[in-house]
Amino acid sequence: MPDRPTGLFSPIRIGALELPARLFKTATAETRADAAGRVTDAVVDFYRLLAKGGTPLIITGNLYVTRQGKSAPRQLGVDDDDKVAGLRRVTDMVHGHGGRIFAQLNHCGRQVVPDFVGAPEVVSASGVTDLLTGTRPRALGADEIAALVTAFADAAGRCQAAGFDGVQLHSANGYLLSQFLTPYTNRRGDAYGGDLENRTRIHREIVAAIRTRCGEAFPVIVKMNGADRLPLRAGLDTVALVAIARRLEAAGVDAVEITVGHYESGFPMVCGSFGLCLRHMVEGSMAQLPWLRRNAMRLFRPLVAWVCDRLWPGREGFNLDYAPAFARALTIPVICVGGFRTRAAMEGAIAGGQCDAVSAGRPFIADPFLFRHLRDGQAGPACVDCNGCVGHLGAQPADCYHPQVGAAKRAMLAREDAD
Numbered sequence: 001m002p003d004r005p006t007g008l009f010s011p012i013r014i015g016a017l018e019l020p021a022r023l024f025k026t027a028t029a030e031t032r033a034d035a036a037g038r039v040t041d042a043v044v045d046f047y048r049l050l051a052k053g054g055t056p057l058i059i060t061g062n063l064y065v066t067r068q069g070k071s072a073p074r075q076l077g078v079d080d081d082d083k084v085a086g087l088r089r090v091t092d093m094v095h096g097h098g099g100r101i102f103a104q105l106n107h108c109g110r111q112v113v114p115d116f117v118g119a120p121e122v123v124s125a126s127g128v129t130d131l132l133t134g135t136r137p138r139a140l141g142a143d144e145i146a147a148l149v150t151a152f153a154d155a156a157g158r159c160q161a162a163g164f165d166g167v168q169l170h171s172a173n174g175y176l177l178s179q180f181l182t183p184y185t186n187r188r189g190d191a192y193g194g195d196l197e198n199r200t201r202i203h204r205e206i207v208a209a210i211r212t213r214c215g216e217a218f219p220v221i222v223k224m225n226g227a228d229r230l231p232l233r234a235g236l237d238t239v240a241l242v243a244i245a246r247r248l249e250a251a252g253v254d255a256v257e258i259t260v261g262h263y264e265s266g267f268p269m270v271c272g273s274f275g276l277c278l279r280h281m282v283e284g285s286m287a288q289l290p291w292l293r294r295n296a297m298r299l300f301r302p303l304v305a306w307v308c309d310r311l312w313p314g315r316e317g318f319n320l321d322y323a324p325a326f327a328r329a330l331t332i333p334v335i336c337v338g339g340f341r342t343r344a345a346m347e348g349a350i351a352g353g354q355c356d357a358v359s360a361g362r363p364f365i366a367d368p369f370l371f372r373h374l375r376d377g378q379a380g381p382a383c384v385d386c387n388g389c390v391g392h393l394g395a396q397p398a399d400c401y402h403p404q405v406g407a408a409k410r411a412m413l414a415r416e417d418a419d
């Protein structure tokens, strides 16, 4: 087990990059791009607040690497050179505030409602229907996988040209790279399916292609599950995922961020309450579901929310159930996301060697100055895990939709403007 220094506000190195503290903004989709996936003023403004709050490292919401990998309207893309100038506006602004920013690269694979984004066709590792959405993908051909590896490397090259300090591969939560890892969604008989070596092949090829394109010093990190949580299906447990992480480390990945679950698992990745969330979701992203699923959700929404509240209640640092196993097995930094709300819990996780850094999503949506507030012992608008932001995901800009917390945020930002 590696020597793990302590302290939320002590420096940490990710590859060649030194960061001054260990609380990061994790990826949350912004839903603020224009129709073509380009940066708008609203995207820049979203990141400006986080940068002004002194956040040491910001990871963007997931950027689609090809049009086929787009999962939501108004999602940012990095599939074309015409996106670079807009992305440069974001990185220049963050660097102007002394912060650092990574771009999260993604392909959604089968986790998309085709009518929601006007997807012409849906692909995955194998043709396994998504039980939640009913989306039936087709298996990628070997030549298409090679093209995808190039697409990820091209996207990373664009990110580097746009001034990003690194990239994160989204290989968690059931998106395409996660679909390759999980036996339930990967039933291939070729070099990309079967044993663990084969199921990580696309990852290793992508990392190698990014290294060739961007050089050894450009940080490449991976977001991955600590457990798939797919009961009665062939999901991955923590032991298997740690073995995967060791392969990623050997392939040259600079850090891993640990989350949990596929969409088919339900909501273990955003523990909290679900009444507000599902109320908005049935009118937003779920409005495009096939008729039967859409109306079943409308009808049974209160019951579904009641069940979800009991299955996935909010609690601090919920992925600490898994992250310590990664910290024991790896020498690269392990970042734990999920449920961190208080400075005490963050410091405890790091001081106890359970992870090297923590990241947060919803608390930064409620309070973009969270880092500064925690560091200086000031109270800001505090996330209550209502998941209103999740309910609006993809349909409305990511923001705090809790009546009181959202109002406190707007009041804080108005004061900030007046200063």
Ligand SMILES: Cc1cc2nc3c(=O)[nH]c(=O)nc-3n(C[C@H](O)[C@H](O)[C@H](O)COP(=O)(O)O)c2cc1C
Pocket: 026, 027, 028, 029, 060, 061, 062, 104, 170, 223, 259, 269, 270, 337, 338, 339, 340, 359, 360, 361, 362, 363, 389, 390, 393, 398
């Ligand atoms: C509005 C919203 C958008 C999200 N978008 C992404 C995303 O683009 N990429 C990703 O890896 N995770 C995404 N997530 C999941 C978060 O990164 C994080 O894992 C989750 O919110 C748990 O952390 P928290 O308790 O600090 O919010 C999103 C979460 C929310 C609430």
